[in-house]
Amino acid sequence: xxxxxxxxxxxxxxxxxxxxxxxxxxxxxxxxxxxxxxxxxxxxxxxxxxxxxxxxxxxxxxxxxxxxxxxxxxxxxxxxxxxxxxxxxxxxxxxxxxxxxxxxxxxxxxxxxxxxxxxxxxxxxxxxxxxxxxxxxxxxxxxxxxxxxxxxxxxxxxxxxxxxxxxxxxxxxxxxxxxxxxxxxxxxxxxxxxxxxxxxxxxxxxxxxxxxxxxxxxxxxxxxxxxxxxxxxxxxxxxxxxxxxxxxxxxxxxxxxxxxxxxxxxxxxxxxxxxxxxxxxxxxxx
Amino acid sequence: xxxxxxxxxxxxxxxxxxxxxxxxxxxxxxxxxxxxxxxxxxxxxxxxxxxxxxxxxxxxxxxxxxxxxxxxxxxxxxxxxxxxxxxxxxxxxxxxxxxxxxxxxxxxxxxxxxxxxxxxxxxxxxxxxxxxxxxxxxxxxxxxxxxxxxxxxxxxxxxxxxxxxxxxxxxxxxxxxxxxxxxxxxxxxxxxxxxxxxxxxxxxxxxxxxx
Numbered sequence: 001x002x003x004x005x006x007x008x009x010x011x012x013x014x015x016x017x018x019x020x021x022x023x024x025x026x027x028x029x030x031x032x033x034x035x036x037x038x039x040x041x042x043x044x045x046x047x048x049x050x051x052x053x054x055x056x057x058x059x060x061x062x063x064x065x066x067x068x069x070x071x072x073x074x075x076x077x078x079x080x081x082x083x084x085x086x087x088x089x090x091x092x093x094x095x096x097x098x099x100x101x102x103x104x105x106x107x108x109x110x111x112x113x114x115x116x117x118x119x120x121x122x123x124x125x126x127x128x129x130x131x132x133x134x135x136x137x138x139x140x141x142x143x144x145x146x147x148x149x150x151x152x153x154x155x156x157x158x159x160x161x162x163x164x165x166x167x168x169x170x171x172x173x174x175x176x177x178x179x180x181x182x183x184x185x186x187x188x189x190x191x192x193x194x195x196x197x198x199x200x201x202x203x204x205x206x207x208x209x210x211x212x213x214x215x216x217x218x219x220x221x222x223x224x225x226x227x228x229x230x231x232x233x234x235x236x237x238x239x240x241x242x243x244x245x246x247x248x249x250x251x252x253x254x255x256x257x258x259x260x261x262x263x264x265x266x267x268x269x270x271x272x273x274x275x276x277x278x279x280x281x282x283x284x285x286x
Numbered sequence: 287x288x289x290x291x292x293x294x295x296x297x298x299x300x301x302x303x304x305x306x307x308x309x310x311x312x313x314x315x316x317x318x319x320x321x322x323x324x325x326x327x328x329x330x331x332x333x334x335x336x337x338x339x340x341x342x343x344x345x346x347x348x349x350x351x352x353x354x355x356x357x358x359x360x361x362x363x364x365x366x367x368x369x370x371x372x373x374x375x376x377x378x379x380x381x382x383x384x385x386x387x388x389x390x391x392x393x394x395x396x397x398x399x400x401x402x403x404x405x406x407x408x409x410x411x412x413x414x415x416x417x418x419x420x421x422x423x424x425x426x427x428x429x430x431x432x433x434x435x436x437x438x439x440x441x442x443x444x445x446x447x448x449x450x451x452x453x454x455x456x457x458x459x460x461x462x463x464x465x466x467x468x469x470x471x472x473x474x475x476x477x478x479x480x481x482x483x484x485x486x487x488x489x490x491x492x493x494x495x496x497x
Contacts, residue, residue: 047496047497050355050356051355051356051360052352052355052356052496052497053496053497054494054496071358071360072358072359072360073358075356075357075358075359075360076358078356080353080356082352082353082356084349086348086349086350086352086353086354087348087350087353088293088297088344088345088347088348088350089347089348090296090297090299090300090344091293091296091297095293095296098289098292098296099289099290099292099293099296100289100357101289102287102288102289102292103289103357103358103359104358
C-alpha cells in the first residue's frame, strides 16, 4: 500500500532558521502527531508539503503523488485546516460550500451540510459572528466535505476548549477508520496527541529528533530521578538528556526497562510527550 | 477557478450593491442630460476596476492566499481567476456604459459613435489601470500598491489635460472625426493585450512568493 505521506531529505533555509534533512513517513489508517516548540519547523514543514513555500531540497509525495509535478491531483484528495480560519468575515457557511465545490469533483454538498448540522453551525450566519471554536469546526467541515484521503492540520485544535477538542478528535478517529485515510496533526497540545496519534514526530530546531510509534515511545522512554552525585556516576551513553535542578536531577532514558534492570536502586517513571519535549528543549546533553 | 471568482463576487456583494445605486443615480442624471456620458462611463469604469483591488484587500485581511494556494489549482488558479474577474467587471462596466449611450441616443439624440468611443476609451483606461496595479498588488500587497493606483489613474489624465491646454493635441482637429473614433477604439484594445503580459508577470511574482 502507498504511504499517505513520504518526505525524504526536506530542506528549507530562512537564514537564521533551517529545516534540515527531514524524513517523515505516514502510512494509511494512522494519525501522526507533529510536535515541537514554537519555531521548531512544524508549520514550515506543512507549508512545504502544501507548496506554500519553496523548498530548497528533498522530495515530498502525498498519496503517492509528487507535490511539485502532480500538485492538482494530489491536492484534490487532501483536506487542509491551518492554524486560523481563512474564510472572509462576510461569508456564510453556505457561501463557502458554493466556493469550494468547483475545486473538488468529489465535493458532497449533503455531507458538508451534515457536518454543519453536526457541529451546530448555522449555514446562513456570517463567519464574523462565529467563535474561534465554530470557525475551526467550519474549517474542518470544509476540509472533510470532498471526502479527502489525507487531512493536514496545523494547530487546528489550538485555543479550543476541551469539549470542542474532544468532539474534533472523535471526528479524526472516525476519519482514520478507513485504512486509506491518514491525518498529519501538528499540535502543542500533546495530551490530545497521546489520545489519538499512532505516530509521533518531534521536530527540534529544524531537525527530527524523535520519530516513531507513539505507544512504543511512551513505553520505552523513562524519567530517572536522582541526586547530582548519582547522575555523575551513571554511564553517559544510557542518558538521552539531563536536567539539573536545585533540589535534584533528572535524566531521560531511551530504554526504561533496561535501565531499571541495570540500576534497580533508582526510580524510573513513565514519561509523557510533554516531558520528552521539556527534556529536549530545556535539558542538556548528558 | 469559478469558485474563486464566485468568492470575489460574494465578498464584494455589499460593495456591488452600493455601486449599483450610484450607477442608477448617475445614469438617470446622464439620461436627463444633467451629466455628460463620458464622465458617467469613466466613473463606472473606475468604480468597477476598484473592485479587484478591494478583493485583494479583503483577501489580505482574511489571509486567504495561504488557504487558496493549498487548494487544487493553487497559485495559477488564484492569479488567473483574479484577471478574469477584472476583465469581466471592466467588460460589464463597458456594457453598462454602452447601454446608457444607446438610451441617450434615443432620448436626447446624442451621436452613438461618440458615446461608444468614450466608453471604449474608458474600458481601455480601466484595463490599463488593472494591468499596472494587479502585479503591484501581488508584489507588495494592496497597502503599498495603493499610492501607485493614484499615479496610474491621475497621471494619464493630467498629461492629457496638460497637453490639451498647451495645444499639443491641436493636430487632432485636423484629423477626420471617424479616424479619431477609430484610433480611440484601437487604443482601447492595447491594454487588453497588455493583460496577458500583466498576467504573466503576476504569475511569476506569485510562483516565487512564500505564503
